[in-house]
Amino acid sequence: MGTGRRMGTKQGVPAPLDESKISSLKKRKAGGADAPKAAPKRRRSDADEAASKKAAPKKKKVAAAPAKVEKKASKKAVPVPMSDDDEEMEDDEFGDLDGISEGSMDSDDQVEGLSDLEDDDSVVDSDEEGHARGAMFSDDEDSDAEERLTAANIEGLSRKLDAAQQEEEEQAEQELQEAQMQTNIAAPDVFADENQQQGLAPDLQLLRQRITDTIRILGDLKTLGQPGRSRTDYVDLLLDDICTYYGYTRFLAEKLFNLFTPMEAFAFFEANETPRPVVIRTNTLRTNRRSLAQALINRGVVLEPVGKWSKVGLQVFESPVPLGATPEYLAGHYILQAASSFLPVMALAPQPNERVLDMASAPGGKTTYMSALMRNTGCVIANDASKPRAKGLIGNIHRLGCKNTIVTHMDARTAFPKAMGGFDRVLLDAPCTGTGVISKDPGVKTSKNERDFLAIPHMQRQLLLAAIDSVDHASKTGGYIVYSTCSVTVEENEAVVQYVLRKRPNVKIVDTGLGGFGSPGFLSYMGKTFDPKMALTRRYFPHRENVDGFYVCKLKKTAVTPAPKAEDAESRSAGRKKSRSASASAASSDDESVDKTPIVDENGHAADFEGGAFSAFEDPEDAERIARAERNRLRRKGLNPKGVLNKPKKTKAEAEQKTSKTKEPSQEEQTKTVASKKSTNEPKGEKKTVTKGKEDKKPVTADQEAKKPVKAKGEKKDKKSAKKATK
Numbered sequence: 001m002g003t004g005r006r007m008g009t010k011q012g013v014p015a016p017l018d019e020s021k022i023s024s025l026k027k028r029k030a031g032g033a034d035a036p037k038a039a040p041k042r043r044r045s046d047a048d049e050a051a052s053k054k055a056a057p058k059k060k061k062v063a064a065a066p067a068k069v070e071k072k073a074s075k076k077a078v079p080v081p082m083s084d085d086d087e088e089m090e091d092d093e094f095g096d097l098d099g100i101s102e103g104s105m106d107s108d109d110q111v112e113g114l115s116d117l118e119d120d121d122s123v124v125d126s127d128e129e130g131h132a133r134g135a136m137f138s139d140d141e142d143s144d145a146e147e148r149l150t151a152a153n154i155e156g157l158s159r160k161l162d163a164a165q166q167e168e169e170e171q172a173e174q175e176l177q178e179a180q181m182q183t184n185i186a187a188p189d190v191f192a193d194e195n196q197q198q199g200l201a202p203d204l205q206l207l208r209q210r211i212t213d214t215i216r217i218l219g220d221l222k223t224l225g226q227p228g229r230s231r232t233d234y235v236d237l238l239l240d241d242i243c244t245y246y247g248y249t250r251f252l253a254e255k256l257f258n259l260f261t262p263m264e265a266f267a268f269f270e271a272n273e274t275p276r277p278v279v280i281r282t283n284t285l286r287t288n289r290r291s292l293a294q295a296l297i298n299r300g301v302v303l304e305p306v307g308k309w310s311k312v313g314l315q316v317f318e319s320p321v322p323l324g325a326t327p328e329y330l331a332g333h334y335i336l337q338a339a340s341s342f343l344p345v346m347a348l349a350p351q352p353n354e355r356v357l358d359m360a361s362a363p364g365g366k367t368t369y370m371s372a373l374m375r376n377t378g379c380v381i382a383n384d385a386s387k388p389r390a391k392g393l394i395g396n397i398h399r400l401g402c403k404n405t406i407v408t409h410m411d412a413r414t415a416f417p418k419a420m421g422g423f424d425r426v427l428l429d430a431p432c433t434g435t436g437v438i439s440k441d442p443g444v445k446t447s448k449n450e451r452d453f454l455a456i457p458h459m460q461r462q463l464l465l466a467a468i469d470s471v472d473h474a475s476k477t478g479g480y481i482v483y484s485t486c487s488v489t490v491e492e493n494e495a496v497v498q499y500v501l502r503k504r505p506n507v508k509i510v511d512t513g514l515g516g517f518g519s520p521g522f523l524s525y526m527g528k529t530f531d532p533k534m535a536l537t538r539r540y541f542p543h544r545e546n547v548d549g550f551y552v553c554k555l556k557k558t559a560v561t562p563a564p565k566a567e568d569a570e571s572r573s574a575g576r577k578k579s580r581s582a583s584a585s586a587a588s589s590d591d592e593s594v595d596k597t598p599i600v601d602e603n604g605h606a607a608d609f610e611g612g613a614f615s616a617f618e619d620p621e622d623a624e625r626i627a628r629a630e631r632n633r634l635r636r637k638g639l640n641p642k643g644v645l646n647k648p649k650k651t652k653a654e655a656e657q658k659t660s661k662t663k664e665p666s667q668e669e670q671t672k673t674v675a676s677k678k679s680t681n682e683p684k685g686e687k688k689t690v691t692k693g694k695e696d697k698k699p700v701t702a703d704q705e706a707k708k709p710v711k712a713k714g715e716k717k718d719k720k721s722a723k724k725a726t727k
C-alpha cells in the first residue's frame, strides 16, 4: 500500500470530538506513563490496562456507537509526542498508519527518499495525491517533493505501526463488546462506598470506575438513577471524585466541568493528563518547511506536516537529538511552538509593510511568526510587561532574524495608545489562567482560585479595550484586533469580548479565517447570552483537536472610539455610588477598565491629553475612578490603601517648594549629584525612551521624589497621585 494513502488520511485536520474519541483517549491514557499528574496516571500505567478497561465501559459505551473504523480515524488525528515512556502511546496513536507500506527503520531508506527528492522535486507517492497535495503544503513549496520527503520519513515507523495496528484493532473490538455489555447491565450504586473511603487513601481504580459509572448514570438519569437521588447528588459525587482522581480544586473542577456534558468533561480532564504533540514552526525568514524537514530527518528526527491548516508547522514524533539544540534551531530555522499558538497569528494575518502591535508578546512565538508573515517589512512593536520574559523575547527575535521588530517593555493597559497608536493590526494574546494548558502546567489545577477568575478577566478587559483603541480604524489594509487566550473558561473569553462590544460599539466580531478548525464560541453560558456573532470566534480543546486549549476572536474596528458621553458618565457615577456598598469590587472593575483606557483621535493617534479632541481623565468622576484603581493596586501589592493614601497630601505648590528646598545644594553638590545620577540612572533611563520625555514633565511630590528609584509602575502611580493632589 502506498505511503501516500496513509499520509493522505493521517495528516488531516484533527477530527472534532466524537464519542469514539473519548474511547480512544482512554486507551491512550492507559498507556501513557508520563502524565504530569502523578497518582492516577501511575496507577493506570502500571496496574492496568485491564482495570482501566473495566472502568472504561461507560466511556466505551459512549464511544461504542461509532464504527471501529471511525474510532481509528479519530486516533489518527491525535498523535502524541514520543518519549521513552511513550512507546505504547505511540503505537496507539499511529495505529492508523496501517496503510504505509512495510518499511525498514534504517536510515538508508530515509536517505534514499531524500536523495530522490534532491533529484526530483515532483515525486508524489500519494494514492490520493490530488487531495493531499493541495491541502497539505505551502503554496511556495513544492508539494510533491515535500510529500515525498514526509513519506520517506514516515516509512521509518511503519513496521512497528503495522504490528501495533492489529493489536489495536483486537483491543478496540474487545472494548466495544465490553461497552455494549455494560450498557445492558443495571447501574451500580455509586453511593455505596461513599463513606467507606473517608479517611483512607482512595483506591484510584475504584474511583475511576465510579467516575465512569456516574457519568453513565447522568447520561440517563431517569432509567439508571436511584430513587431519592437527584441529579445534583450525582454531579456532586462526580465532582468530588474528579477532584480526588485528577487533583483539581473543587472550584476549578466545577468551573471546567460546567463547560461540557459530563461525558465530554471527562474526556477533557483525561486529555489534560497527556501531553500534546511536539510541534515546531518553520521560520520562513531563514528557510522553508521542506528544507527544514529534510535537515531534521537527516538527523534522525521523525516528523510530518502538522496538518492541512498550517503551511509552516511540523509535528515531531521522535527525535534522537534535543530539538532546542540542533544546528538548525540555533540558526533560527525553527521555533518550538504549540500548534494552537499559530492560530491567533493566522487569524490576525499581518500583511507586509503594515504597522502591527503585539501587546503581550513574550517569549515571542507569535511575534516572530508575525514578522515572518510580514517578510521582515513594516514594523512589529513587540511589547511585554515582564522584563525577564522580554529578555527571552529579544533572544528569539535575534535568533530568528526578525529585523522589523521593536521590543518595548510597558504595561499595555495604560501604555497604548498613549505612547503609540494607529496600528494596522493588534494582537492581544492575553495573560490568562492557563486552563487550556493544564497538561503542560498541572499546577493550574490547584493554584487558580476565585480571585484569579475576577482579577485576570478584569485585566483582559482593560487590555482589550486598549488594543481596540490602539488600532487605526481607517487603515487601508487592516483595522483588525485579534484577542486570544490559552484558557477555556468563558469568563476569560466570550465574556471579555462581550464586555468590549458593549463598551466599544465601534468594533464588531468578524470571521477568524481559520475555517472549520475548532469549535464556535459559546452563544450563551449559565444564563448569559452573548452576541450572535460570538459563534465566529473559535475555541480549541485538548480532547477535541488535540491541541492546547485556546480561544481566538477577531474584531474589526469600524470607527473611531467615541468619547464617553457626559450623561453616561454621570449615570455611571450615580449607579456606582448606589451599588458601592453592595458590590464594590464588581462595580469598580467595570468602570475602571473603561475609563482608564486611553483614547485615540480620528487619525488613530494618541489623543492629546492636554487639550486634544478627547479630554484626559479630568472629571471628578475620573478622579474617583483613579482613586479606586489606586486603592485596588495597593491592595494587590498587599498594602493597606487607607494607611498609604490617608497620609497627608501635599499640594503641588508645597511639593514644589519642598522639592526646590531639598534641591538647592551648593554648586559643588550639584555637580556631584549630576555626575552620580549620570553614572547610575542613565543607562536604565534610556530603556524607557518611549515614555521618558513625558516622565520628565511630570509634577512630582516630595514623597514621590523620595521614591524615585521605582521604575515605570511607580512613576505611573506618581502621576496619578499628583493629578489627584492637584485636584
Ligand SMILES: C[S@@+](CC[C@H](N)C(=O)[O-])C[C@H]1O[C@@H](n2cnc3c(N)ncnc32)[C@H](O)[C@@H]1O
Residues within 6 Å of the ligand: 341, 359, 360, 361, 362, 363, 364, 365, 366, 367, 383, 384, 385, 386, 389, 410, 411, 412, 413, 429, 430, 431, 432
Ligand atoms: C500568554 S503570554 C504571551 C505569549 C506570547 N504572545 C507568545 O506567543 O509567545 C502573556 C504575556 O502577557 C504579559 N503581560 C501580562 N500583563 C501585561 C500587561 N499589563 N501588559 C503587557 N504585557 C503583559 C506577560 O508577561 C506574558 O508574557
